Amino acid sequence: MAYSVLIQDLVVAKDIDSLNRSAVSASAYENGAVGYFSGKSATAGEAEVWTMVAPATAHLFDLWMVYEPEVVLTNSQYKGLDPDIRNFINPAGEIFSVYKPQLGDLITLTADGITGTKGANTFITATDADPFLNWNTAVVSGLSYKLVETRYLSLATGAIDTQRVTAYQFECVALA
Amino acid sequence: MTAKGILVPSAIAAKDVDAWNRSGVCATAIENGMIMSFSAKSATAGEAEVWTAAVPASGAGLIGLWMAYEPEVVVTNAQYKGLDPDIRNFEVPIGDIFSAFKVQVGDIITVNAEALAGSINTYAVATNAAWKLTWAAAAVSGVTFILRDTVYFSLADGSIGTQRITAYELECIAIS
Numbered sequence: 122m123a124y125s126v127l128i129q130d131l132v133v134a135k136d137i138d139s140l141n142r143s144a145v146s147a148s149a150y151e152n153g154a155v156g157y158f159s160g161k162s163a164t165a166g167e168a169e170v171w172t173m174v175a176p177a178t179a180h181l182f183d184l185w186m187v188y189e190p191e192v193v194l195t196n197s198q199y200k201g202l203d204p205d206i207r208n209f210i211n212p213a214g215e216i217f218s219v220y221k222p223q224l225g226d227l228i229t230l231t232a233d234g235i236t237g238t239k240g241a242n243t244f245i246t247a248t249d250a251d252p253f254l255n256w257n258t259a260v261v262s263g264l265s266y267k268l269v270e271t272r273y274l275s276l277a278t279g280a281i282d283t284q285r286v287t288a289y290q291f292e293c294v295a296l297a
Numbered sequence: 298m299t300a301k302g303i304l305v306p307s308a309i310a311a312k313d314v315d316a317w318n319r320s321g322v323c324a325t326a327i328e329n330g331m332i333m334s335f336s337a338k339s340a341t342a343g344e345a346e347v348w349t350a351a352v353p354a355s356g357a358g359l360i361g362l363w364m365a366y367e368p369e370v371v372v373t374n375a376q377y378k379g380l381d382p383d384i385r386n387f388e389v390p391i392g393d394i395f396s397a398f399k400v401q402v403g404d405i406i407t408v409n410a411e412a413l414a415g416s417i418n419t420y421a422v423a424t425n426a427a428w429k430l431t432w433a434a435a436a437v438s439g440v441t442f443i444l445r446d447t448v449y450f451s452l453a454d455g456s457i458g459t460q461r462i463t464a465y466e467l468e469c470i471a472i473s
Contacts (some may be wrong), residue, residue, distance in 0.1 A: 224361055225316055225399050260331040
């Protein structure tokens with residue numbers, strides 16, 4: 122199964138430390154998924170780690186987006202053997218990096234990071250109980266991105282040939 | 298020649314955040330200090346990362362705007378750069394790529410009178426179908442600056458004497 126791939130083309134959080142945090146979740150989280158913080162982790166040694174949960178109807182704002190370097194774990198023990206970043210996911214209970222989206226952010230996501238079908242939709246938005254942004258026809262009162270263009274990511278699969286997968290560039294147009 | 302707008306970005310957040318800087322292109326000649334939206338990328342070959350500037354529209358079209366700020370290298374007779382030291386003669390020709398930054402609350406800019414439309418008032422606001430900020434008596438639901446001070450620019454015009462012109466220091470107090 123291919124997991125979501127996120128490229129931070131131009132995001133404000135790259136230049137502002139306070140828009141970056143460490144998080145942990147009871148669920149596995151893919152890059153590009155979003156959630157909010159229910160509080161800090163109660164686990165020993167995680168004093169500066171926040172507990173992330175999926176967006177809720179009353180909490181489609183103040184969301185954070187997962188972005189962790191894609192070091193794939195093979196057979197639950199070997200890191201760095203698999204060059205295909207589509208196999209990367211943050212396992213439940215492991216600490217990962219998140220950033221707070223800001224208006225004007227430009228990101229590129231693969232289709233695996235978006236729920237629903239593109240069709241004629243030109244927005245992706247936060248949705249109740251879904252860590253993935255959903256294709257939508259319009260912005261919502263919450264985190265929303267506007268489709269800028271369809272493009273490609275060139276990925277390494279470990280094979281001799283090259284491989285391109287369809288991806289979409291989005292601009293953040295609403296936070297709340 | 299009619300004097301063009303001059304912009305001094307006295308203290309703006311975009312100086313420290315890469316994501317708040319973009320390249321734009323427009324079917325209209327652009328002066329520094331003009332505001333615009335970037336709703337789509339240029340379709341011209343070689344301009345894959347260049348955005349097409351559009352004049353602010355009413356309602357939501359006044360929100361989250363960008364401001365032109367391109368180094369003032371005046372083109373004389375449409376071919377000679379750098380001969381004219383008077384930056385009041387600078388504008389970005391139609392179809393030329395220019396730099397713009399995303400306005401943020403707290404930004405302080407200084408502009409000359411030519412960069413503003415109307416007669417001096419307390420606020421300078423984004424207005425439907427106007428490239429320039431417009432003097433106003435009240436803030437709007439969109440990009441709004443408040444007048445903080447009346448100051449001067451000392452400009453080089455090529456003559457032996459010095460030259461001062463009136464300018465206005467403005468602070469951004471709203472972007473939506």
